[in-house]
Amino acid sequence: MNIIGIESSCDETAVSIINDEQVLVSLISSQELHKEYGGVVPEFASREHMKNIDSLVAKAFDESGLTINDINGIAVTRGPGLMGALLVGLSYAKGLSFATQIPLIGVNHIEGHIIANFLNHPNLEYPFLCCLVSGGHTQIVHVKDFQNYEIMGKSIDDAAGEAFDKAARILGLGYPGGPIIDALAKSGNPKFFRFPRAQIKNRPNDFSFSGLKTSVLYLTKQEKPEWIKNNIHHICASYQEAIIDSLQKKTFKIQEEIQARRIVLAGGVAANSRLREIFQKKAAGRKVEIYFPSLAYCTDNAAMIAKTGMEMLKRNRTSSLDIKAIPNLRLID
Ligand SMILES: Nc1ncnc2c1ncn2[C@@H]1O[C@H](COP(=O)(O)OP(=O)(O)O)[C@@H](O)[C@H]1O
């Protein structure tokens, strides 16, 4: 079975072709123009997707050595994401499916991040507990089986990725902030400054990260720019530690409660080197298996969409041509 995957939910135009054994090609066209705005400008994102999608699909076929006649399914992100951006990928996939009669499969982007783990770990078994951390989402999901999920915890405000990006903007470090803070934190002291770890009354499994960025703002207001500059590594290490502390404490608390034998990381923030280190250490101490995707499959990509589409096609869960793009699509209805 050969599946083509198309992803355009935010600021990466991505196309991938996979078969049952492997990823044949995974292409990503990143949109650098948003950097100067410190975040994604939705209208520019849609225009860039329009510019890039057709040539990226052609390049994917070139590099895979396959043609459209070899394709058994067309998987495409239908949400969550930016409406204009989603519509570019979805309309393209619908056109391709209509013209070729190849089944269309509308995929949930968040689910794609979870299933991305099977690209690197084909022997990963259900059930597992997933700590899903991206720019738009932070959820702890009990993955009982494919498309059988229970949300155990979530953020009541900012997502973990957003917390990284907003702090980086306040500190003038650039966008996206996560990888920049990760790099600077490597030579910093995570105990240098105690940033808050929010606890929400009567909601022990939920997160709140909005207060964190406020505390960075206060720090930049109370300290001289010179001091911030001289201690930026320590500030990044301490800030990152506060985010990771909340994520690991609540994930392992739930792991204990449901006696989960496997923990899986997913989403762009799962690329964070300190997060991986801390989760691996804690899991080893509890004889819990830990899995996370390779860096290329943590942040947005189309291979995760193709893989999810393949699993859906195997279960005849295809879509009709009138499916809609849903900007706030949830993992569970
Ligand atoms: N090494 C890293 N450490 C922390 N956060 C990271 C790292 N790499 C990427 N991120 C964050 O991941 C988020 C992007 O996640 P991704 O799933 O690709 O996008 P989206 O949220 O649009 O679906 C951004 O907030 C980015 O800062």
Ligand SMILES: [Mg+2]
């Ligand atoms: Mg994503």
